[in-house]
Amino acid sequence: MEITRRRLLSVLSAAGLVTVIPSHPASAAEIAAGRARLLANTVAVFAGTAESNARPETAAKLAAIDQAARTNLKSMDAAGAGELFADLMLGTDEANLNTAFRRLYETALATRTPGGASSDLYQNTTVQRRVIDGLVWLHERYYGDQSKGYYGNWFHWEIGLSQHIGKTLALLSDEVEAYRPGLVRTYVASMDAYLRNGIDGDVNLDSRFHTGANLADITTNRILQGALLGDDARIRKALTDQLTVFATIDPYHLNHGVTDGYYADGSFIQHASVAYTGSYGKGLLTRVVQTLKILDGTGFAHGEELVPTVRGWVKNGFAPLIFEGWMMEIVKGRAVARTDTGYTDVGVVVEAVVDLSSLASGADAIALKSYVKHIRSTSRTALDPAGFVSPVSIVRYADIIGDATIPAADLNPGSRSVAFNAMDKTVHRRPGYAFALARSSDRISKYEYMNGENLMPWFQGDGAYYLYLSGQDQTQAYGVDHFTTVSPYGLAGVTAPVERRHTIPELYGKPYYDNPGHPLNFTSSSASQNTYVYFPRGTNRHSGGAVLGAYGAAGMVQSDDVSYRDKGAGLLPDDFVVYRNATATKSWFLLDEEIVVLAAGVGDSAGRAVTTTVDARTAAPDDQVSVTGMLRDGRPWTGSGIGDLHWLRYANATQRTAVGYVFLDTPQVRVALDKVTRSRRAVRTSNPDIAVTRTVLGVTVDQAPGAEPIRLAYVLVPNAGEAGLRSYLRGPLKVLANTSRLQAVTHTGLGLTAANSFTRGRHETAGMRIEGPASVIVQRAGRSLTTVAVADPTMHRDTVSVLLRGASLREVSSDDGVRVSPVHGGTRLDFDTHHAYGRSFTVTLRG
The missing domain is CATH 2.70.98.10 (Beta-galactosidase; Chain A, domain 5)
Structure with a gap:
């Protein structure tokens, strides 16, 4: 069953997430074994296992891991005075610092990847200690001094750097403990200190920076930190925070005022008002599925409770937006300008679906695997599993493709119309x-520009x-x-x-508008920058x-x-x-x-x-x-x-x-x-x-x-x-109305009439009277059956009424919130749209 936000909140306050986080006490031995399993799972996710890496399908991935590490080691060898990697200047560019930590992670990964292109890097203590020394060097010079850090983009300091650091420490946990036993605590203390949008070095669920995909990233980092420190309370707190991203957003009862996340109609929003399934949404999908894999068998959470919710994201949030292996442009925000293709975007989703299918069971697992096959069979560009994060995922993908008993099947029906009204x-x-x-x-931004x-x-x-x-x-x-x-x-x-419009860099000479002295405090990541520069909303509610x-x-x-x-x-x-x-x-x-x-x-x-x-x-x-x-x-x-x-x-x-x-x-x-x-x-x-x-x-x-x-x-x-x-020239389409008050068409072949009324009051068209504003579709099947769908496109109306003129009709079936009343000259339909957030209501009539 989907965990709705309202249900989740009641569980949080009443029972400490009984259904997901175990409430019964575990023994010290069980907890220690769970932490060890969590770290082992993390290594398996990123480095693969001896079994997965023995498969020929992983050869390209293993070669890429090996090559990255060797390139990084050569760059370390060529580094000059004051450099960790050759020609990578540090101290003023946070992206370069992020690159340095990423390269250390890539190098550490090769030392924990069994069955690689060659064996000299695997379990190579000398290389591992070079990585650890690199961590120490970076902390001493460019990361540990809080007064000199946190320049540039906040994301690197609160999320990006911590991701690379945490995974590196997890990969090398045994050697770190033996070689630099205090390093984990030193780094965790710094990572806490850089969580400046948090509270006392922890997550702040009231912060606009700690929501959706960002929150999932931060909390996954903190789960690893807890395992490395032996801090079970940190793990449980991070899990409790992360579970809020599984909750369906109820726009009328927001938790911490957060609008970021998945909605009942499949919409996904990040940055409060940006439709973002194809970028941050896929990032969130990836992260939570990885977390479920990392937690598998640890005893810290019952991940199977969350699988149906994530499956619902895939079916109703992602599948409609993927066409023949391509992610649609309408949900990518600023990422539409990146050189990665829509096929690459979908490859990220496919890996998550592959792994999700391994956590699901029965018909749900088969449906997810069938969808993976469907994407592969319809994509115009071959999906390259070497781009997957995990070698284990590559093997699972190969097994799905090679299983003749699994049919290729879309999660979408052949014909489907989806109104993602929560994200316009x-x-x-x-x-x-x-x-x-x-x-x-x-409610929703016209576009997203940033950086x-x-x-x-x-x-x-x-x-x-x-x-x-x-x-x-x-x-x-x-x-x-x-x-x-x-x-x-x-x-x-x-x-x-x-007219000729100018880009932000053309206007202001930098990628944002800078005016910290103004009462609205325009800085690179301020709320005013978001509101007026990065992703401004429209001003009409319809x-x-x-x-x-x-x-x-x-x-x-x-x-x-x-x-x-x-x-x-x-x-x-x-x-x-x-x-x-x-x-x-x-x-x-x-x-x-x-x-x-x-x-x-x-x-x-x-x-x-x-x-x-x-x-x-x-x-x-x-x-x-x-x-x-x-x-x-x-x-x-x-x-x-x-x-x-x-x-x-x-x-x-x-x-x-x-x-x-x-x-x-x-x-x-x-x-x-x-x-x-x-x-x-x-x-x-x-x-x-x-x-x-x-x-x-x-x-x-x-x-x-x-x-x-x-x-x-x-x-x-x-x-x-x-x-x-x-x-x-002969039909079947006819325009019934086209004004700023009412727009309507009819299609005689389909027996369908559709209308949008944009203003208050009564609107007459095609034998019906609409109390506007409203969106209405009427389809007649034969002489006796009529089906009507109605939605409130303003999301502010309590009731929408439609009068169907002619003979009185009787109700056959209807959604909750629909009332059918015979009146003089026809049938009145009243739809309770209060707090429906644009959802359609349907009624079928006979007469």
């Missing part, structure tokens, strides 16, 4: 494609969407090269003012949608961010630069063959020119791409420029993919097909200065300065052929 994201999946939509609101990463993110949460096509190598369509070559103002789905079976509807009111609002209110410094957004009210209706997009009130109250991008697609420069179409007057269209288009088809013959665009009610469209070359450093200052070239399709609608607001209605048709696009 939507995913719609069908055989052949997946559609991912990034929304924002006064020179994701330099031009401004519109990534303003309805930007990504259409993934089956069979394509997604590195050619998305990833860092997509953001490098596609204009940040021209991301698919975005309405942006035509962002959400409903799901009915495998169909979905989503809506959003585009808004300025908090920086623009608060600068206008005089709250920000004069030299702090803000930008005003364009205006638009948008809906996305997610069907089988089509994604219907409506936009109203599209324009700019400041009178600037505005551009709305229907789609932006990239291809390798040598791919055979073509664009064909038909004008509204029936004449064929091919080429580029502006045209009064009825439909357009973009095809990539090399990738065997195509997308169609049907323009139901849209002004003239501009089509461009350009070769774009740009350096990856344009989106991230630390990226290699490598120029990439892509053929970029841009399908846009332009508005001149001072023009009146316009509306758009168009359809994305994945994998479309020309004959199919021509058929839309």
Whole structure:
């Protein structure tokens, strides 16, 4: 059973986590044996075992471990005076200090890895003592003096350095005790002292720095510290703290005010407001699964109690966001600008799922193993298990792939629509494609920029969407090269003012805004930096949608961010630069063959020119791409420029993919097909200065300065052929309403009508009256069965009401919180949306 936050809190206060942490006293011998097992498990996780490392599948991993250690030892040999490693300057750059500790860990790891590429490093006491001497040297010169440390990024001092130090000490615990018996206590005391966002050298659950993935990292460090010190209380305290990350976030009853973590709808948030499954979320998944492995058989915790919760994260949080082995861009925050691919991201998830399957049992274990096989069989890039952290995981992966009794099976049904309303994201999946939509609101950030990463993110949460096509190598369509070559103002789905914006380094000469003398105290990691620079939220609460079976509807009111609002209110410094957004009210209706997009009130109250991008697609420069179409007057269209288009088809013959665009009610469209070359450093200052070239399709609608607001209605048709696009002249789609108050469509073939109302009051469409704001989907099966789904996209309403006009209908089934009442002229449906946080309510009627 999932451990909800409310249940977990009651267990914490009432019984000390009876279900997870044993309450009965263990003997001193059992506790000592548990600590020894914990350290042995840690070594096995990172170094493997004699059995795992004898397998040929681990050879590449073992060779990489061996090579890293030898490279590090050569660098130590070549070090000059005042250096531990050659050309690694220490004292002012915390990243270099982190590198030094990482290299010591890598070297120690080779000495504990049985069956490596050669035997001279394994259990080599001389090398181990060189590592230990390196730890002593670093502590004496660059780590032990608290008055000189803690410069730069807080993460290194509270998490990164401690991870490398703790694992190194765990790997070499016996030799450290024999050679430098006081070193563990010396280092733990320093690690405690550097936990400056904590309380008295321990975790602070009220700190915004000690949440989610960060909390899991810190507490895992402290579990190892407890085992090394023989401090059972430290282990238990760290476990108790870490267990809070397993709790489902209840936004109406927050623990310590923390919004970071997993939500009931599968959303994951880090940094209070950033949708982050694909970066911090996978980090948390990895860490907790590693912790479960480290704790296995130690007696400190009943890890099996937590496996169903983590399995739920995989099924409902990760699986919808992984398409043919690729992690979707909408949940990666600033990591979209990194050179690691979506396939690499999923490799990290796969290792965690492999290990989780070994901790699960029965049908759950089979489902997880089947999912691993599914990812391998559908990924367009071969997964390299040599990239796994653990040799044991490599062997488990090989056993799963080689087991003919395990079928390849997705955790997603073939057709699935998911409203991650808690993080303002939507995913719609069908055989052949997946559609991912990034929304924002006064709850969720428009984007994430930080540390020179994701330099031009401004519109990534303003309805930007990504259409993934089956069979394509997604590195050619998305990833860092997509953001490098596609204009940040021209991301698919975005309405942006035509203006030149400047990156943070351009504006301020450093990767953050610095003004510690201002009342808001702008420093590199201050709360104000987060609020106004790194990940600002929007200022409109309307962002959400409903799901009915495998169909979905989503809506959003585009808004300025908090920086623009608060600068206008005089709250920000004069030299702090803000930008005003364009205006638009948008809906996305997610069907089988089509994604219907409506936009109203599209324009700019400041009178600037505005551009709305229907789609932006990239291809390798040598791919055979073509664009064909038909004008509204029936004449064929091919080429580029502006045209009064009825439909357009973009095809990539090399990738065997195509997308169609049907323009139901849209002004003239501009089509461009350009070769774009740009350096990856344009989106991230630390990226290699490598120029990439892509053929970029841009399908846009332009508005001149001072023009009146316009509306758009168009359809994305994945994998479309020309004959199919021509058929839309005769239906089956019809736009029922497209204003800033109400947007609605109907699909006669599906018997489905969907509507988003954006304002208060009554809205009439297609035989129903909606008490807005609301998101509503109605589907009629035959003459007698009607199913209705409703959600509150503002998350602030107590009740949403819908009147279905016509004959009175009787209830067949419904979710809790739905009331059906016959009234004059129809049937009234009342949905109790109080504290539902955007969840959909469904009722089926007959009449």
